[in-house]
Amino acid sequence: MLHAAVRFYDRIPVLVRLLFIILLILTSFSFILHVLEPGAFPTFFDAVWWAVVTSTTVGYGDFVPKTMTGRIFAMILILFGIGFVLFFVTNLASSTVTEQHRWQKGTLPSSFCGHYIIANWNERSRQFIEQIQRAYPNRSVLLIDDQLVESPFHNSRRLQFIKGSPTLQSVLRHANIRQARALVITSGLEGTEQQADAQTILTLLTAKHYSGDIYTAAEILTSDQLPNARHAGADEIIASNMISSLLMTESLEQQGIAETITLLLDVEASPYLRSIPCPEEWIGKTFKEIGCLAPSRGILPIGISGENKTTLHPDKENVLQEDQSLLVLESSR
Incomplete structure (x- = not known):
């Protein structure tokens, strides 16, 4: 029993230990002074009040011990109590700064x-974080990067x-990945595109091994690595180079197509594109019936x-299944 108590005490943070010791000292001396001098300290609370103002060097003087024994205990409290209080305050300030x-x-x-959780800091990461803050202001975002010297965020909880x-x-554990909503892996800035994709796939494998349920979206730069990213467990693959080339190609013949796609994905634009689970009452209905509802x-x-x-503009007689999702345009968020 004693060994268990000692082990429990060792696991308690130092500041909590100090606070416990201070409370123990204050209540002990308060009880002793209340018992020794009930006339000077009519209630236990009066004795506690005196012990607090004495140990913090405030010393109002509204309650003071009268007897020699009481004053001896008061001197002991001043010597030990003030030391512990000052040590606690100093450590509290130091811990806050640390x-x-x-x-x-x-x-x-x-x-x-x-x-x-977003892996790797770059311009895409910065824009992603800004979009999240605008669309979901109550959602927390954690950045993992090994190139930054210090946090790019300031005064944000x-x-x-x-x-x-x-x-x-170990880094994913510090990021609390098992409690995260999703992991987004952007391509690093160091090395070639092939090296960046290899790093992305290695990150995917590590994340899925450590937290198999985490939803992952991975940016892949080269088309050769798309199958490998799928095998590594990516729930969503963002082929950024392919998307950019498609937009540039179509923009040559269809002016405004790039702007249209951007508006559909913009969290602040209306209407916006989103994916929703199939409503239970729509399961088994045709796409034509869903279009009417x-x-x-x-x-x-x-x-x-x-x-x-994914099938865009499917056949009207296509029946919606339970495990399918709908791609829809919604007028307001």
Whole structure:
């Protein structure tokens, strides 16, 4: 029993230990002075009040011990109590400064839950974080990067930086990936595109091994690595170079197509494109029937997604299945 208590005490943070010792000293001396001098300290609370103002060097003088024994105990409280109080305040200030420094340097483990994790810092990461803050202001975002010297975020409780490589389980553990909502892996800036894709796939494998349920979206630059990213467990693959080339190609013949696609994906634009699970009452209905029911919900169905396949403008007689999702245009968020 004693050994268990000692082990429990050893696991308690130093500041909590100090606070416990201070409270024990104050209540003990308060009880002793209340018992020794009930006339000078009519109630236990009066004795506690005196002990607090004495140990913090305030000393109002409204309650004072009268007897020699009481004054001896008061001197002991002044010598020990003030020392412990000052030590506690000094350590509290030091711990606050240290924690802020660790937060800025990216060495403080995260306590976020339901947050987005984004791997690697670049212009896409910055824009992604800005979009998340505008669309979901209450969502926390955590950045993992091993090139940054300190956090690019300032004075934000919903943004945190963890320094390290996202390919390491220890770094993902500090990012609290098992409590995260999703992991987004952007391509690093170092090396060639092939090297960046290899790093992305290694990050995918590490994340899926450590937290198999985490939803992952990975940016892949080269078409050769798309199958490997799927095998690595990517739930969503963003072929950024392919998307850019498609937009540039179509923009040559269809002016305004790039702007249209951008507006459909903009979280602040209306209407916007989104994917929704199939409503239970729509399962088994044809796409034509869904098209008649959807306007009452303020949405316009444009496609069906399921089994790693997306079909835009499907056949009107296509029957919606339980495991499928609808791609819709919605007028308001």
